[in-house]
Amino acid sequence: MDWTELSIITTSEAVEAVSNILMDHGAAGVSIEDAKDFEKLKPGRYGDHGEIVDPKDLTHISQGAIVSAYYPNNQQIDQQANQIAAKVRGLTAFGLNPGPVEVNLTPVVNQDWQTAWEKYYHPVSVSRFMTIVPSWEDYQPKVPEEKILRLDPGMAFGTGTHPTTRLSLQALEIVMQGGESILDVGTGSGVLSIAAKLMGAGEINAFDVDEIAVRSAEKNIKLNPAAKDIHVAANDLLKGIHQQVDIVVANILAEIIIPLVPQAWDNLKPNGYFLTSGIIKDKFETVRDAMADQGFEIIETLKMKDWYGIIAQKPKDED
Numbered sequence: 010m011d012w013t014e015l016s017i018i019t020t021s022e023a024v025e026a027v028s029n030i031l032m033d034h035g036a037a038g039v040s041i042e043d044a045k046d047f048e049k050l051k052p053g054r055y056g057d058h059g060e061i062v063d064p065k066d067l068t069h070i071s072q073g074a075i076v077s078a079y080y081p082n083n084q085q086i087d088q089q090a091n092q093i094a095a096k097v098r099g100l101t102a103f104g105l106n107p108g109p110v111e112v113n114l115t116p117v118v119n120q121d122w123q124t125a126w127e128k129y130y131h132p133v134s135v136s137r138f139m140t141i142v143p144s145w146e147d148y149q150p151k152v153p154e155e156k157i158l159r160l161d162p163g164m165a166f167g168t169g170t171h172p173t174t175r176l177s178l179q180a181l182e183i184v185m186q187g188g189e190s191i192l193d194v195g196t197g198s199g200v201l202s203i204a205a206k207l208m209g210a211g212e213i214n215a216f217d218v219d220e221i222a223v224r225s226a227e228k229n230i231k232l233n234p235a236a237k238d239i240h241v242a243a244n245d246l247l248k249g250i251h252q253q254v255d256i257v258v259a260n261i262l263a264e265i266i267i268p269l270v271p272q273a274w275d276n277l278k279p280n281g282y283f284l285t286s287g288i289i290k291d292k293f294e295t296v297r298d299a300m301a302d303q304g305f306e307i308i309e310t311l312k313m314k315d316w317y318g319i320i321a322q323k324p325k326d327e328d
């Protein structure tokens with residue numbers, strides 16, 4: 010996918026407000042170059058300039074600030090540039106000096122970012138029976154039982170190598186027997202849904218709040234013929250989803266799992282499993298308690314490095 014960089018020349022005092030305007034127009038993040046930050050580089054314990062690098066050698070702007078944001082081309086940010094500039098000029102109404110408000114649009118070829126990491130990504134054995142193989146690698150299974158999951162994560166999370174993904178894969182292997190209906194919340198590259206299909210799952214619906222992830226998952230499903238009937242859609246957690254499935258799996262940060270707990274409960278059949286991962290050590294008890302308070306039985310806790318996964322089950326008798 011190609012992107013456009015939109016940058017605005019403004020003042021140090023307006024940096025935060027301009028960033029908010031760019032975020033309101035759909036930027037995932039902003040980068041800020043502020044002359045004031047450069048002025049803050051003071052002499053200190055590392056020598057005359059207080060820094061390991063001599064500030065004189067750093068490229069910098071001498072006044073004002075530049076706020077930049079990146080937008081996928083399909084957002085047609087060029088058509089919103091005038092509106093954005095007007096909003097920035099309107100900051101005077103809030104007592105802020107917006108400065109020159111010079112807006113620049115520059116095409117960014119994304120290919121390089123997207124492929125730079127590819128040279129470090131090779132087939133990885135994620136469990137006893139599953140190997141994740143980058144879409145561009147030629148790879149033959151070493152033993153007949155080995156399942157091959159082809160993946161091109163692109164810009165979505167989920168190469169299969171992260172501990173949180175591995176914990177989720179382990180949890181699926183522990184509870185699955187074949188034929189299960191599954192909701193995969195925060196599917197990213199689609200790795201968990203595709204793996205579940207290779208393990209014999211039945212109907213799978215995968216969701217992600219990020220459109221880029223949805224497209225990435227769709228692309229990866231096409232790379233794995235066995236997974237072709239997985240449905241992927243953009244959705245915020247399980248809002249508006251009303252099903253009765255055997256497994257809800259979610260590898261998302263603890264803060265996001267908490268609001269998912271009641272939604273998972275409502276979408277699970279009695280005896281259904283709620284598999285969660287992405288839980289950092291400090292948040293483990295909070296998530297576990299939220300599940301227990303909902304009525305889930307905690308069946309098993311999985312751990313890898315500082316990350317935790319939980320296998321919870323909705324009891325047969327809800328009373």
Ligand SMILES: C[S@@+](CC[C@H](N)C(=O)[O-])C[C@H]1O[C@@H](n2cnc3c(N)ncnc32)[C@H](O)[C@@H]1O
Pocket residue numbers: 165166167168169173174177194195196197198199200201216217218219222244245246260261262265287
């Ligand atoms: C840690 S990644 C997990 C990706 C993949 N399932 C895996 O296990 O490798 C978390 C994913 O959750 C998605 N996500 C975050 N908040 C969400 C929400 N409220 N609803 C749906 N998806 C969300 C992110 O976009 C991201 O793709």
